[in-house]
Amino acid sequence: MFWQMEQETLKRAKLEALQLKRLKQTLKRVYDNVPFYKKEFTKCKVKPASLKSLIDIEKFPFTTREDLQANYPDGLLACGREDIVRLHTSSGTTGKPKAVFFTKADLDNSANLIARCLVATGCTKHDILQNMMSYGLFTGGLVMHYGAEKLGMLIIPSAVGNTDRQIMLMKDFGTTTLHLTPSYALYLASHFEAKGINPAKDLKLKRAFMGAEPYTEETRIRLESSMGIEVFNSYGLTEMNGPGVAFECTEKNGMHIWEDNFLVEIVNPETGKQLPDGEYGELVLTTINREGMPIIRYRTRDITAIDPIRCSCGRTHVRIKRIHGRADDMFIIRGVNIYPQQIEQVLMSVNGVGKNYQIVLESSEDMTIKVEFSKGYFDGNLDNLKSLRGTLVEKLKAAILVRPKVELAEPGTLPVSEGKSKRVIDNRRVY
Numbered sequence: 001m002f003w004q005m006e007q008e009t010l011k012r013a014k015l016e017a018l019q020l021k022r023l024k025q026t027l028k029r030v031y032d033n034v035p036f037y038k039k040e041f042t043k044c045k046v047k048p049a050s051l052k053s054l055i056d057i058e059k060f061p062f063t064t065r066e067d068l069q070a071n072y073p074d075g076l077l078a079c080g081r082e083d084i085v086r087l088h089t090s091s092g093t094t095g096k097p098k099a100v101f102f103t104k105a106d107l108d109n110s111a112n113l114i115a116r117c118l119v120a121t122g123c124t125k126h127d128i129l130q131n132m133m134s135y136g137l138f139t140g141g142l143v144m145h146y147g148a149e150k151l152g153m154l155i156i157p158s159a160v161g162n163t164d165r166q167i168m169l170m171k172d173f174g175t176t177t178l179h180l181t182p183s184y185a186l187y188l189a190s191h192f193e194a195k196g197i198n199p200a201k202d203l204k205l206k207r208a209f210m211g212a213e214p215y216t217e218e219t220r221i222r223l224e225s226s227m228g229i230e231v232f233n234s235y236g237l238t239e240m241n242g243p244g245v246a247f248e249c250t251e252k253n254g255m256h257i258w259e260d261n262f263l264v265e266i267v268n269p270e271t272g273k274q275l276p277d278g279e280y281g282e283l284v285l286t287t288i289n290r291e292g293m294p295i296i297r298y299r300t301r302d303i304t305a306i307d308p309i310r311c312s313c314g315r316t317h318v319r320i321k322r323i324h325g326r327a328d329d330m331f332i333i334r335g336v337n338i339y340p341q342q343i344e345q346v347l348m349s350v351n352g353v354g355k356n357y358q359i360v361l362e363s364s365e366d367m368t369i370k371v372e373f374s375k376g377y378f379d380g381n382l383d384n385l386k387s388l389r390g391t392l393v394e395k396l397k398a399a400i401l402v403r404p405k406v407e408l409a410e411p412g413t414l415p416v417s418e419g420k421s422k423r424v425i426d427n428r429r430v431y
């Protein structure tokens, strides 16, 4: 099933021709209307006409999140303010937020992209979506909402939090589909356990869309088996509309990225040079179908790879692999580069581990991993816990090459986040 069959299954040559046409229009639009881009293009000695084919994109300058912050609030608008009908923002760890603006056509387009994603996972207008993401400046609420509405689903705009009420809504309205962050999903799964609810039996849940933060395949497997549902990975960022940039289809083998709307590049994060398909690097995206605020060669900081192999679902748009993490998430302990996902991968594959964890960086030499054991695992025999801790230390050492301290915690005792989680607590002193 497709939402926009023609666009989703375009032959590569036609898709690339469409990309080229749209890219040329976009470059002209920003050059003519956005002083920032005119200046940046001039610095790189390029004009819109310098682009003859798609590979020429490499001649054009990158846009970084610092550029968005420096042009806050509306320095990157490519149309009159009166044509803008909505804005969303996303905050970084420092400085001003990044603001992104949408015209009516942009919003309609973004809703269609979401509808494509939902249909790709098997959703129809008979499904009931409980949107457990924050409604407001964050795109996970409204952007998903209007896409699901476009498809004709019934939406329960429950937003985040109040887990007991969420479960009541699921029961009362027969929710079939959830939209939530993986960290909140882990909490929800343990809440089901604690309340003795068997989601597969007591609820009508079929699937969940999870994104907005990195998570591992091991976490997906755990959530699918504990809730008896299918979990689909959903990737997006505010700068590129929010959710609906890339989404898994029922093959669940990488996320289709809508190439008629986004030009995709993977670059070496250090040199900025393009990398071949299949190699991991930083995802760089150009909007090629946006009016209000087009963005050229945006450095997402997200690490992934392109899978160009044709998917058996029939969609011709390439897939990107699960996001390895953000270039910024990496930390160094005893000189070794470590991504939080490497730790999550180990934790979620070990029997006896519960659903919540935290990584505490103590110094440049030491870190402690606090992890809950699962409900029912501890039967009063302390040896069980000792052996679980020993297994974790050894498996972690093998995966990250550093021996961490591991502290086991009772189920439900580590802090829970309803939105994006804060897994890494950095207590290292900065001198």
Ligand code: DLL
Binding pocket: 090, 133, 139, 140, 210, 211, 212, 213, 214, 215, 233, 234, 235, 236, 237, 238, 239, 242, 243, 244, 300, 302, 323, 326
């Ligand atoms: O998180 C948009 C979104 C909402 C995506 C709902 C999916 C679902 P931002 O707050 O701007 O926007 O954060 C974007 O979150 O650059 C990634 O680092 C991370 N991220 C988003 N989805 C995934 C995912 C929304 N599926 C930033 N896997 C991105 C890994 C993800 N990381």
